[in-house]
Amino acid sequence: MKRLHLHVAVEDLGQSIRFYETLFGAPPSVLKPDYAKWMLEDPRVNLAISQRGGASFGVDHVGVQTDTSEELAELSARLKAAGETTFDEAGANCCYAKSDKTWVADPSGLKWETFHTFGEITTYGEDVGPTLKAEAAASACCGAPAGEPAPARSCGCAAA
Template sequence: MNVVKPHVSLNVTNIDQSVSFYEKAFGVAATKRRPGYAKFDLQAPSLNLTMQEAPRTGVNASHFGVQVASTEDVIEAKTRFEAVGLKTFTEEDTSCCFAVQDKVWIEDPDGNSWEVFVVKGDAAVMGDSPALKKDASSCCTPVGLSQKPEVQPSASSCCAPKTAG
């Protein structure tokens, strides 16, 4: 698998204040800015840091991930995860975080979500999930896989697996 860089997604209460802080901390401007969303695609340290506005819940990390170079790398990760008994959820050509992506999700024992993903291009919207219309913070945050044993991909999901049936 050709890992491009680690990915961290943060929930923040004020996107403008957070962008200002991280621009100062990293010494570079945000790579992408949209209403309620920002991305820093850093070379040194090698990091894909995104943030989206969300109400304070005591949980500041949205999810974690590893950006890879190709869809084949995503498929390789899925195969490896399933071979060792991990539950997975995949999305293809999903619009998430203003990008078109292929991805596979897993969840650790404490409910932390991890994605292995490839960015295939820009998207005009944060996501195309029906849940996004109700709660923008739900985009790019998967529902707990361990609590919902059967998940089915949805072409309209924005990083949020839906339960079957």
């Protein structure tokens, strides 16, 4: 089964956590000093928020999380068939998780991530993904650390 993924860059993590806890009626399933994530069943979504610096706030990227490697392969094949340039990442370390991913930017430049997570890591992660399009390439793995400019590359957040 697949789950919609949304990653939102926020200005005030504490205030945003309180908002989403109230909205969803549940605390985050993952809580770190710079990151929070809800793995909800109703609605079936993986919502991640982070306060990692950067010039803009709002939707960083969207995606689809799969339960299996086979589902990821199927979605990756669909992305490749859609005709847009894709980028595959095997064993990416990002957002406290280890995942296999395929990235694409839609025709308007919106970053899409398809991923299968298979482990946790103790750090936010250092992996740097593809430059999909100039507009989509304004952030590093879920945004740059607070106080640092975002490099001209992008990576996604697949947290376990």
